[in-house]
Amino acid sequence: MITAIVMVHTAADRIPETAQTIADLDGVAEVYSCAGDVDLVAIVKVREHEELADVIAGKLSKVDGVVATDTHIAFRSYSKADTDAAFSMGLD
Numbered sequence: 493m494i495t496a497i498v499m500v501h502t503a504a505d506r507i508p509e510t511a512q513t514i515a516d517l518d519g520v521a522e523v524y525s526c527a528g529d530v531d532l533v534a535i536v537k538v539r540e541h542e543e544l545a546d547v548i549a550g551k552l553s554k555v556d557g558v559v560a561t562d563t564h565i566a567f568r569s570y571s572k573a574d575t576d577a578a579f580s581m582g583l584d
Contacts, residue, residue, distance in 0.1 A: 493537050495566040496544055498552060500532040506557030507531050513555045519547035530562070 502510045507525055511532050515523040522535040536547050544563075553561050 493539065494541060494544065495569065496536040496538075496548065497564045497566060498534040498536055498548060499530040499562040499564070500534055500552070500558055501560040502531040503557045503559060504531075510555055510557030513557075514552055517547060517551050517555075519543060520552065 500510075500514065511523045511525055514520055514532065514534050519536050519538050520534055521537045524533045525531065526533055534552065536544065536552070538544055538547060544565075548561065548563055552558065
């Protein structure tokens with residue numbers, strides 16, 4: 493599975509509608525509204541690299557209210573469970 497983190501700048505008066513439209517797109521796993529430099533963060537998960545262009549450039553960036561996007565491709569996934577397992581000494 494290929495994961496992309498997409499930082500989305502939106503029109504300020506369209507954040508909720510834009511977020512919901514993005515969340516409804518095939519390939520979009522999650523959308524977060526957030527404080528900071530961007531308005532939304534979208535997590536895109538696809539099976540093939542070619543699908544990234546279809547989802548991000550072909551659909552997400554064309555959603556009404558989207559002003560700009562900045563896409564980051566994930567190399568590895570780390571979670572608390574992964575970290576705990578890596579440092580576990582086998583003591584339960």
